[in-house]
Amino acid sequence: MPKDKVQKSAKEIENNKLKYFLWLAIIIPLLVGIIPFFTGIGLSFTNWKLAISNIKFVGLRNYIEMFTNPDFWNALKVTGIFSGVSLFIEITIGFFVGWLFSVKLKGISFFRSIILIPLMVAPVLSALMWKLMLPQHGVINYLLSFLGIPAVSWLSNPNTALMTLVCIDAYINIPFVAIIILAGFQALPKEPYEAAAVDGASKLFIFKKITFPLVTPLILVALIFRLILSLKTFDIIYATTGGGPGNVTTNLHLLAYMNIFKYGQGAKATSIVLILFIFIFYISYKLVHRWTKATEYQK
Amino acid sequence: MDETKNIKTKVILYILLFIVAVVILFPFVWIFLTSLKTAGDITCYPPKFIFDASWDNYKSLFKTSQTGAAASTLNFSRYYINSLIIAGFGTLLSLIIGFGAGYTLTRAKFKKESTRENVAFTLISFWFGPELAIILPLYIFFNKLNLLDNHLALILAYQLIGIPFTIWLSRSFFSDVPASVEESSRIDGYTALQTFWKITFPMVKSGLAATAILTFIFEWNNFLFALVIGGRNTMPVTTGALGFISYEAALWGQMAAAIILSSIPQLIIAMFAQKNMARGLTFGAVKG
Numbered sequence: 020m021p022k023d024k025v026q027k028s029a030k031e032i033e034n035n036k037l038k039y040f041l042w043l044a045i046i047i048p049l050l051v052g053i054i055p056f057f058t059g060i061g062l063s064f065t066n067w068k069l070a071i072s073n074i075k076f077v078g079l080r081n082y083i084e085m086f087t088n089p090d091f092w093n094a095l096k097v098t099g100i101f102s103g104v105s106l107f108i109e110i111t112i113g114f115f116v117g118w119l120f121s122v123k124l125k126g127i128s129f130f131r132s133i134i135l136i137p138l139m140v141a142p143v144l145s146a147l148m149w150k151l152m153l154p155q156h157g158v159i160n161y162l163l164s165f166l167g168i169p170a171v172s173w174l175s176n177p178n179t180a181l182m183t184l185v186c187i188d189a190y191i192n193i194p195f196v197a198i199i200i201l202a203g204f205q206a207l208p209k210e211p212y213e214a215a216a217v218d219g220a221s222k223l224f225i226f227k228k229i230t231f232p233l234v235t236p237l238i239l240v241a242l243i244f245r246l247i248l249s250l251k252t253f254d255i256i257y258a259t260t261g262g263g264p265g266n267v268t269t270n271l272h273l274l275a276y277m278n279i280f281k282y283g284q285g286a287k288a289t290s291i292v293l294i295l296f297i298f299i300f301y302i303s304y305k306l307v308h309r310w311t312k313a314t315e316y317q318k
Numbered sequence: 319m320d321e322t323k324n325i326k327t328k329v330i331l332y333i334l335l336f337i338v339a340v341v342i343l344f345p346f347v348w349i350f351l352t353s354l355k356t357a358g359d360i361t362c363y364p365p366k367f368i369f370d371a372s373w374d375n376y377k378s379l380f381k382t383s384q385t386g387a388a389a390s391t392l393n394f395s396r397y398y399i400n401s402l403i404i405a406g407f408g409t410l411l412s413l414i415i416g417f418g419a420g421y422t423l424t425r426a427k428f429k430k431e432s433t434r435e436n437v438a439f440t441l442i443s444f445w446f447g448p449e450l451a452i453i454l455p456l457y458i459f460f461n462k463l464n465l466l467d468n469h470l471a472l473i474l475a476y477q478l479i480g481i482p483f484t485i486w487l488s489r490s491f492f493s494d495v496p497a498s499v500e501e502s503s504r505i506d507g508y509t510a511l512q513t514f515w516k517i518t519f520p521m522v523k524s525g526l527a528a529t530a531i532l533t534f535i536f537e538w539n540n541f542l543f544a545l546v547i548g549g550r551n552t553m554p555v556t557t558g559a560l561g562f563i564s565y566e567a568a569l570w571g572q573m574a575a576a577i578i579l580s581s582i583p584q585l586i587i588a589m590f591a592q593k594n595m596a597r598g599l600t601f602g603a604v605k606g
Contacts, residue, residue, distance in 0.1 A: 040418025
């Protein structure tokens with residue numbers, strides 16, 4: 020018995036030593052993350068501006084002004100359209116590309132390493148690459164001219180700017196969806212397919228009743244990640260259009276940035292970004308819930 | 319799957335794969351060509367596919383005394399060194415803390431079992447919340463403390479990217495090691511530290527390497543943190559690259575060269591983490 024006791028206390032000491040790491044992992048994010056976050060909540064109820072030094076409590080004024088400001092509603096619309104369209108494109112094409120890269124062919128691993136490239140390069144650099152190719156007299160318009168498409172200044176034309184950004188986002192993130200779907204196809208169990216083959220099931224039946232349900236949780240993972248990250252898109256818009264022309268590509272995240280660093284309205288910026296935060300938090304909560312449900316039957 | 323047997327479907331599949339590969343690679347090839355062109359060749363239309371290549375754009379990135387309107391404020395080698403310092407030391411710090419905390423969250427006993435997930439989820443929310451919700455107030459703090467445009471301040475802020483990621487991903491790999499394996503090694507007389515190095519570590523080595531690589535890539539690629547709390551002295555390549563096109567000048571060729579040079583480190587090291595990519599990019603949610 021005494022020996023047992025000694026061992027136990029030794030284990031406890033190790034346990035406590037390990038927790039030092041956890042404390043470090045908590046303290047740094049606490050200092051540079053959690054405290055600023057709650058300070059931000061507080062600031063959103065003040066009149067904080069970059070230019071003034073005495074900060075006063077103003078209650079809900081920033082929020083009321085925000086909800087009555089057409090710029091906010093425009094940014095909300097831009098955020099919604101951008102996320103909706105890019106998600107639709109990325110999930111559908113990403114699913115197809117993921118399936119395509121799962122086929123067993125000679126040299127497939129070469130293609131699989133190419134698909135990672137857009138994911139590894141900084142989004143802001145990818146966006147700048149497209150910016151260099153997209154002007155009126157750029158190479159993209161040159162290539163499109165062979166298809167009979169007239170030259171457009173894609174990023175500075177109000178009619179095309181937002182959809183061009185969606186395409187740049189798709190270039191970067193279709194590979195993200197694809198490698199998740201690819202992982203799903205690679206992990207498919209053999210048994211249901213063998214059973215279906217014995218029963219002589221049709222290919223369409225196999226896809227609908229076996230493959231698709233097995234891959235659904237992965238589609239949901241891709242969807243959760245992409246939705247959350249696309250709602251707060253910033254880099255690629257800032258680097259290409261800067262929110263313009265006018266405000267046709269200004270989403271909520273960019274609107275918050277411009278409020279503080281263009282107009283000096285710190286408190287207004289924090290209130291916008293907090294609304295975006297709540298929005299994202301709510302949606303991801305719902306989706307994660309749905310995902311846990313979809314994976315439950317596999318356990 | 320059986321559809322690959324047929325020659326005709328094989329050809330179609332190869333064509334499709336080839337198209338995807340071309341679409342992915344075209345921007346890189348084109349930007350590389352652009353980086354070898356003179357200013358005159360870049361703007362000419364129709365675009366030139368054949369031209370006199372020169373490395374002048376690359377050379378001018380590293381010249382100390384640059385000429386031209388915007389050139390005096392651009393210092394690419396400085397940006398590059400800044401990126402190496404911030405992402406390099408940032409990653410190191412993230413790994414030391416993140417691996418330790420990831421292992422703790424996997425193995426340590428907690429008084430309340432819910433602590434484990436609560437800590438993990440609080441940390442991960444930094445990734446999913448809009449960054450400005452944190453950086454704007456942080457901007458005031460750093461401004462008050464005179465820490466704007468400071469390498470150490472940026473390294474600390476980058477931990478918001480690094481620590482949650484390393485914790486989550488390393489935790490996913492650590493939990494692949496059955497607790498019973500560690501326990502039986504303890505019974506054999508190994509200390510906890512010996513168990514970790516001799517039993518656990520070899521089993522998770524490649525996973526941790528992938529975690530390290532991806533952490534570095536994420537920190538190297540970060541833009542918004544550096545944009546807000548960085549400055550002239552700490553500017554990394556991601557914010558620095560924007561400066562090549564400004565009101566004063568459009569240095570397209572130099573920007574192309576800067577993009578190519580800034581992308582090379584990630585692309586090279588990413589090749590070593592290929593196997594764990596799907597798992598890495600989803601914080602361990604997908605095991606593939």
